[in-house]
Amino acid sequence: MLEVKSVSEVIRIIDDNFSIPGLESDVLRIEEAVGRIAAEDLKAPEDIPGFSRSSVDGYAVISADTFGASESTPAQLMHTGEVKMGEKPQLSLKNGQAVYIPTGGEMPGNADAVVMVEYTENLDDGYVYIQKSAAPGNSVVYKGDDVKAGDLVIKSGTRLRPQDVGVLAAMGYSRIAVRRKIRVGIVSTGDEIIGVDEKPTGAQVRDINSYALYAGLLEHGAQPELYGIVKDNFENIRQVVDKALQHSDIVLVSGGSSAGARDETRKVIDSLGSPGVLVHGIAVKPGKPTILGKIGEKAVIGLPGHPASAYSIFKAFVCHLIDVMDGRKDELKPAVRAIMSCKYPSNSGREEFLPVELGDNEGKLYASPVFGKSGLITLLTAADGYVHISRGSEGVDQGSEVEVFLF
Amino acid sequence: MLEVKSVSEVIRIIDDNFSIPGLESDVLRIEEAVGRIAAEDLKAPEDIPGFSRSSVDGYAVISADTFGASESTPAQLMHTGEVKMGEKPQLSLKNGQAVYIPTGGEMPGNADAVVMVEYTENLDDGYVYIQKSAAPGNSVVYKGDDVKAGDLVIKSGTRLRPQDVGVLAAMGYSRIAVRRKIRVGIVSTGDEIIGVDEKPTGAQVRDINSYALYAGLLEHGAQPELYGIVKDNFENIRQVVDKALQHSDIVLVSGGSSAGARDETRKVIDSLGSPGVLVHGIAVKPGKPTILGKIGEKAVIGLPGHPASAYSIFKAFVCHLIDVMDGRKDELKPAVRAIMSCKYPSNSGREEFLPVELGDNEGKLYASPVFGKSGLITLLTAADGYVHISRGSEGVDQGSEVEVFLF
Numbered sequence: 001m002l003e004v005k006s007v008s009e010v011i012r013i014i015d016d017n018f019s020i021p022g023l024e025s026d027v028l029r030i031e032e033a034v035g036r037i038a039a040e041d042l043k044a045p046e047d048i049p050g051f052s053r054s055s056v057d058g059y060a061v062i063s064a065d066t067f068g069a070s071e072s073t074p075a076q077l078m079h080t081g082e083v084k085m086g087e088k089p090q091l092s093l094k095n096g097q098a099v100y101i102p103t104g105g106e107m108p109g110n111a112d113a114v115v116m117v118e119y120t121e122n123l124d125d126g127y128v129y130i131q132k133s134a135a136p137g138n139s140v141v142y143k144g145d146d147v148k149a150g151d152l153v154i155k156s157g158t159r160l161r162p163q164d165v166g167v168l169a170a171m172g173y174s175r176i177a178v179r180r181k182i183r184v185g186i187v188s189t190g191d192e193i194i195g196v197d198e199k200p201t202g203a204q205v206r207d208i209n210s211y212a213l214y215a216g217l218l219e220h221g222a223q224p225e226l227y228g229i230v231k232d233n234f235e236n237i238r239q240v241v242d243k244a245l246q247h248s249d250i251v252l253v254s255g256g257s258s259a260g261a262r263d264e265t266r267k268v269i270d271s272l273g274s275p276g277v278l279v280h281g282i283a284v285k286p287g288k289p290t291i292l293g294k295i296g297e298k299a300v301i302g303l304p305g306h307p308a309s310a311y312s313i314f315k316a317f318v319c320h321l322i323d324v325m326d327g328r329k330d331e332l333k334p335a336v337r338a339i340m341s342c343k344y345p346s347n348s349g350r351e352e353f354l355p356v357e358l359g360d361n362e363g364k365l366y367a368s369p370v371f372g373k374s375g376l377i378t379l380l381t382a383a384d385g386y387v388h389i390s391r392g393s394e395g396v397d398q399g400s401e402v403e404v405f406l407f
Numbered sequence: 408m409l410e411v412k413s414v415s416e417v418i419r420i421i422d423d424n425f426s427i428p429g430l431e432s433d434v435l436r437i438e439e440a441v442g443r444i445a446a447e448d449l450k451a452p453e454d455i456p457g458f459s460r461s462s463v464d465g466y467a468v469i470s471a472d473t474f475g476a477s478e479s480t481p482a483q484l485m486h487t488g489e490v491k492m493g494e495k496p497q498l499s500l501k502n503g504q505a506v507y508i509p510t511g512g513e514m515p516g517n518a519d520a521v522v523m524v525e526y527t528e529n530l531d532d533g534y535v536y537i538q539k540s541a542a543p544g545n546s547v548v549y550k551g552d553d554v555k556a557g558d559l560v561i562k563s564g565t566r567l568r569p570q571d572v573g574v575l576a577a578m579g580y581s582r583i584a585v586r587r588k589i590r591v592g593i594v595s596t597g598d599e600i601i602g603v604d605e606k607p608t609g610a611q612v613r614d615i616n617s618y619a620l621y622a623g624l625l626e627h628g629a630q631p632e633l634y635g636i637v638k639d640n641f642e643n644i645r646q647v648v649d650k651a652l653q654h655s656d657i658v659l660v661s662g663g664s665s666a667g668a669r670d671e672t673r674k675v676i677d678s679l680g681s682p683g684v685l686v687h688g689i690a691v692k693p694g695k696p697t698i699l700g701k702i703g704e705k706a707v708i709g710l711p712g713h714p715a716s717a718y719s720i721f722k723a724f725v726c727h728l729i730d731v732m733d734g735r736k737d738e739l740k741p742a743v744r745a746i747m748s749c750k751y752p753s754n755s756g757r758e759e760f761l762p763v764e765l766g767d768n769e770g771k772l773y774a775s776p777v778f779g780k781s782g783l784i785t786l787l788t789a790a791d792g793y794v795h796i797s798r799g800s801e802g803v804d805q806g807s808e809v810e811v812f813l814f
Contacts, residue, residue, distance in 0.1 A: 030603070031633075034622035048784055051610050085639070086599030088609035104599055104712070106610035146784045153788065161814060162626060163787040166619030166714050170612070170784055174603045192493030192511055196437070196581045202495035203458050203513035205577075212573030215441035219569060226438075232492070305511070307573050332765065332772075332791075334741035334813055358739065365739075377455055377553045377577055380570040381560065384739075406741055407568060 004281035006391065007316070007351045010292065013278055014320060017294055020157075020327045021249050025177040030168045033160050035221050036178035037326050042154040044171050047144035052107040054083075056139045059098040059120050059128055060111035063136045074129035079122065083108060098128045107140060114139035147171075157327040181223035182325045184318075185244030185251040186210050188229045189237055189265065190305065195229060208307040209254035212380075216314055222250075222322050238268045245272065245298055249325055252318065255289070255305045265302040269293035272300070283391070285352045287313040308379040312353045312386065315407065335403040336385070338367035346395035354396075355383035356404055367404050383407055411688035413798065414723070414758045417699065420685055421727060424701055427564075427734045428656050432584040437575045440567050442628050443585035444733050449561040451578050454551035458495075459514040463546045466505040466527050466535055467518035470543045481536035486529065490515060505535045514547060521546035554578075564734040588630035589732045591725075592651030592658040593617050595636045596644055596672065597712065602636060615714045615783070616661035623721055629657075629729050645675045652679065652705055656732055659725065662696070662712045672709040676700035679707070690798070692759045694720040715786040719760045719793065722814065742810040743792070745774035753802035761803075762790035763811055774811050790814055 005013070025039035054060065061077060069075035077098035083089045083105040091099060092109030099108050107114075113134035121129040147153060153171060154164055160178070168176060188210045196206055210226055217224035227244045230236045237253070244251045253265050270276040272295045279292040286309035291302030299321055303310040323329040338358055346352055356367040370383045385406040389396065396402060412420070432446035461467065468484060476482035484505035490496045490512040498506060499516030506515050514521075520541035528536040554560060560578060561571055567585070575583060595617045603613055617633055624631035634651045637643045644660070651658045660672045677683040680702035689697045693716035698709030706728055710717040730736040745765055753759055763774040777790045792813040796803065803809055 031618045031621040031631075032625070034626050049612065050607050053610070083610075085597065086609065086611050104597075104610075104612070153784065160622075162619045162623035163714075163718055163790075163814060165622040166615040166718070167784045167788050169603045169618035170615045170714075172603060172606070172613060190492065190511075196576045196579060199579070200457050202493065203460070203511075204493050205456065205511070206579060208573040208577045211438045211576035212569045214438040215567075215572040216569035218439070219441050224438075307570075307577075311570055311573070332743045332813065334743050336739050336741050337744075337810075377560065377574045381574050383570075403744075406739065407570060 004283050004288070005279050006283050010279055010282050010317060011320060013292065014317065014324055015329065017278060018297070018299060018321060018324050020179075020325055021182075021297060024180045026180055027175050027177050029175055030165050030173060033176060033178050034162055034165055036160055036181075037328065038154050038156055038158045038160060039177040039179045041152055041156045042168065042171070042173060042176065044147045044149055044151045044153050046149050046172075048147040048170055049141055049143060049145065052140060052142045054101045054103060054105050054107060054114040054139055055141050056114055056116045057103050058101060058114045058116040058139065059130065060093065060101045060108055060114050061098050061130065061134060062093055062095055062110060063113040063134045063138065065095055066113070066115065066130050066132070066134045069130045069133045071131045074121065074131045076127050076129055079126060079128045098130070112136045112140070159326070159328050159331065179326070181221065182250065182322050183248045184217050184222050184224050184322070185227050185248035186213050186217075186224060186254065187227045187237070187240050187244055187251060188254045189232055190229070190255075191232050193229045209303065209305070209310050212307060212311055213252055213254065213303075213314060216311065220319050220322055221326070232264055234264050234267055237264055238271060241268055241300060242272060245295060245300070248298070250299045250301065250318070250321060252314075253300065253302045254310055255302050266291055269295070269300050269302070282313075282317075283350050284316075285350050287316075287353070290317070292317070308355065308383075311380065311407070312355070315386075315405075316353060333405060335405045336365065338365040338402055338404050340396050340398055340400050340402055341366040341368040343398045344369050344389075344396045346389045346393055349391065351391045352389040353386040354389055355379060355386050355407075357382050358384040358404060367402055411690050411695070412686050413690050417686055417689050417724060418727060420699065421724065421731055422736065424685060425704070425706060425728060425731050427586070427732055428589075428704060431587045433587055434582050434584050436582055437572050437580060440583060440585050441569055441572055443567055443588075444735065445561050445563055445565045445567060446584040446586045448559055448563045449575065449578070449580060449583065451554045451556055451558045451560050453556050453579075455554040455577055456548055456550060456552065459547060459549045461490075461508045461510060461512050461514060461521040461546055462548050463521055463523045464510050465508060465521045465523040465546065466537065467500065467508045467515055467521050468505050468537065468541060469500055469502055469517055470520040470541045470545065472502055473520070473522065473537050473539070473541045476537045476540045478538045481528065481538045483534050483536055486533060486535045505537065519543045519547070566733070566735050566738070586733070588628065589657065589729050590655045591624050591629050591631050591729070592634050592655035593620050593624075593631060593661065594634045594644070594647050594651055594658060595661045596639055597636070597662075598639050600636045616710065616712070616717050619714060619718055619787075620659055620661065620710075620721060623718065627726050627729055628733070639671055641671050641674055644671055645678060648675055648707060649679060652702060652707070655705065657706045657708065657725070657728060659721075660707065660709045661717055662709050673698055676702070676707050676709070689720075689724075690757050691723075692757050694723075694760070697724070699724070714783050715762065715790075718787065718814070719762070722793075722812075723760060740812060742812045743772065744808055745772040745811050747803050747805055747807050747809055748773040748775040750805045751776050751796075751803045753796045753800055756798065758798045759796040760793040761796055762786060762793050762814075764789050765791040765811060774809055
C-alpha cells in the first residue's frame with residue numbers, strides 16, 4: 001500500500017518522472033503559433049536594424065557642428081535635403097549641413113546624431129537653426145544595435161508570446177516548427193454515468209468530468225480526446241485505457257466516486273506496464289483519492305469522481321504535468337489579490353485548495369469561501385478561483401490578504 | 408485639436424462609446440465552447456441531482472434507529488441489501504434495517520440518512536453495527552438540492568470556463584449558442600514596411616506589428632484578419648481601412664512611426680464617418696501618439712509604430728475594448744507579485760506601463776525594468792510583463808512590492 005503524499009511531494013514526483021516526449025513538430029505560420037512551444041533555436045539571420053536609423057523626427061547632423069548650441073545661440077546649418085522612409089539616402093553630409101530625417105529613416109553618410117525637431121527651427125530661408133547641442137550617437141540606433149546576425153533570439157522550448165511572434169517577423173521567419181501539443185485522452189468510468197445527449201433514468205447522472213476536462217485541456221494548450229464512458233469493471237476500463245494510451249501522452253481516468261471504482265483504476269494502471277502506480281492518495285482537500293501512474297514514459301491519472309474535486313486536482317497537478325511535458329514548468333502562475341471576507345480555519349495536516357468567490361466592495365476585492373454540502377454545480381460555477389492553504393498554516397484570518405488563482 | 412487624455416479618461420471614453428455589436432451567434436459543441444461568450448440564458452431543464460443520493464460510501468438507515476449509537480453501544484441493524492450505482496433501488500427500508508449504499512447511489516425508500524462505512528461494522532452475521540448516531544439528512548443530497556428545474560445556471564454574456572462547460576453537460580446541453588468572436592482588421596502603414604517573406608533593401612524593415620497584433624488578438628479570443636501593408640498616403644490608407652471596416656468590429660492601423668504618417672491616419676478616420684476621432688494622444692509612456700476613433704458603432708485605433716509601444720497600447724486599451732464588445736469588461740486581470748530590484752523614478756505627469764523582466768533570487772521574485780535605447784526586439788522579448796505606474800506617484804522604490812501584469 002502506497003502512503004498518502006503531500007502536494008509538494010507529488011509535484012516533485014511529477015518533475016522527476018516525466019519529461020518532454022518525442023521530437024515531433026508541426027510547422028505553422030508564425031501568427032498562428034502563439035501559445036505553442038518553439039521546437040528549435042531561432043537565430044537572427046541578419047543584423048537588426050539592418051541599417052543605422054534615427055529614433056526621432058528631426059535633423060541629422062554632424063554632432064561637432066552643434067557643440068555649444070542653445071536656444072539663445074542656435075547653430076545655423078544649411079538645410080540640404082530630406083531622408084525618405086524606406087529609401088537609402090543618396091546624400092552625404094558635409095560640415096555645416098543638416099538633413100531632415102523621420103523616425104526610422106536611414107542616417108545619411110557622415111551624420112552621427114539627430115536633433116529632435118522640437119529643438120530646431122526652420123525658417124524656410126535655406127537654413128535650420130539647431131537649439132541644442134548633440135553628442136555623437138544621440139537619437140541614432142546603429143545597424144545591429146538590437147540584434148547581431150547569428151544571435152540566438154528565440155530558444156527552443158520557449159512558449160511563444162505575441163511579442164515573440166513579432167520578433168520572428170522582424171527576422172523574416174514566416175513559418176516555424178513548434179512542438180506538437182501534448183495529447184491527453186479522457187476516460188470516464190462509472191456504472192451510473194451516461195452521455196450528455198442521453199436522458200437519465202433511474203439513478204443515472206450525466207458525465208460532467210469529460211467535458212470540463214476537455215475544455216480545461218483546450219484552455220491549457222493541450223490536445224484532448226474523449227474516449228467515452230466505460231462501466232466500472234477491470235476488463236472494460238483496462239481495454240479503453242490501453243487504447244487511449246496508444247494515442248496519448250497522458251490518460252485521465254475520471255473516477256467512479258465509490259471506493260470500489262477507485263480500486264479498479266489502480267489495478268488497471270498496475271496491469272498495463274511499469275513502473276505503474278507512483279502515488280495513491282494526496283494529502284489535499286479536495287482530491288485525496290487521486291492516483292498517479294506511469295506506463296513507460298506516459299502518465300495515467302485517476303481523478304476523483306466529484307467534479308469540483310476532479311477540476312481542482314486537474315488545475316494543480318495535471319496542468320503541471322502538461323507544463324513539464326511542454327518544457328514550461330517554471331512558468332509563473334498569475335493571481336489576483338483579495339481580502340478574506342471571513343475567517344477560515346484549516347484542516348489539520350492537509351493542504352487545501354479552498355474554492356472562493358470574488359466580490360467587490362467599495363473598490364476592494366473580497367474573497368469568500370464557497371461552501372456547499374455536495375452541491376457539485378453550485379460549487380463549480382460559484383467559485384472564481386482558489387486559495388492555496390499550506391499544511392503548516394492554521395488557516396486564514398478575516399481581513400488578511402490572500403492570493404486567488406483564478407479557475 | 409483634441410487634447411491628450413489620461414489612461415482612465417480613455418478607458419471611460421471606450422466604456423461610454425462602445426457596446427456589444429449585433430446578435431449573431433455560432434452554435435458549438437460545449438467542450439469546444441470554452442472561452443466563448445454564452446449568447447443566451449441557459450436554465451436547468453430538470454432538477455439536479457435528479458434523485459436523492461448518498462454523498463458517502465456507507466449504510467442507508469432510518470435515522471431514528473441510530474439515536475444513541477456509539478462505538479461502545481452500537482445500534483444493531485439488519486443488513487437487507489445493497490444499492491447499485493445507476494440503478495433505482497427496488498427495496499424500501501423498515502425500522503431496524505440498513506442497506507449498503509455507495510457514494511452517488513440513490514437513497515432507498517424510507518431511508519433518511521447515511522452512516523459512513525468508517526463508523527460501521529459488518530461481521531457478515533446478517534447485521535451491521537452502527538457506531539455513530541445519524542441525524543435526518545446526514546450525508547444525503549436531496550433531489551434538486553443543487554439546482555432546481557428552471558433555475559438560471561449560465562447567464563447570457565458569461566465567458567465560459569471549463570467548469571461552466573461541465574455544468575452544461577450536467578444539464579444535458581451538448582451544443583449551445585455563443586456570440587461570434589469580435590472581428591479585428593489589422594492594417595500596417597509605412598513606406599518603409601515590407602512583408603515578412605520579403606528581403607529588405609535600402610532602408611526597409613519588415614512588418615512586426617501585424618504579426619504581434621494578430622497573435623495577441625488570437626490569444627485574447629478575438630478573430631483577427633490581416634489587411635496587409637499600405638503606403639503612407641491618405642487615399643491608400645483610406646481605401647484599405649474602409650474595406651477592413653466592412654468586415655470588422657475594430658480596425659487597428661499600426662502607424663507609420665513618423666509624425667506625418669500619424670496625421671494621415673487621423674485624417675482617414677475623420678473622413679470615414681462620424682463621430683470620427685475621439686482621442687488623439689494619451690498621457691502614457693509608452694504610446695502617447697495613440698488615436699481612437701469611432702465610425703458608426705465600430706472602432707478604428709491608430710497605434711504607435713514602435714512595436715513595444717504598439718503592443719503596450721494593445722494590451723491596455725485594445726484588449727479592454729474587445730472586452731467591452733464581448734460584454735466582459737469587468738473581468739479581473741491576474742498579476743504576479745514581485746519585488747523591485749532597483750529604484751525607478753517616474754516621469755512627471757504621465758502614467759507609465761513600465762516593461763519589466765522577472766527573475767528569481769533565493770526563492771523571491773524580482774522585477775527589473777527593461778531599458779533599451781530603441782531596441783525594439785530586445786524590449787519585446789526581454790519583458791515578462793509591465794508595472795502600471797500611476798500619474799500621481801513618484802515612481803517605485805527599490806525593495807517595494809509591485810504587481811506585474813504578464814505580457
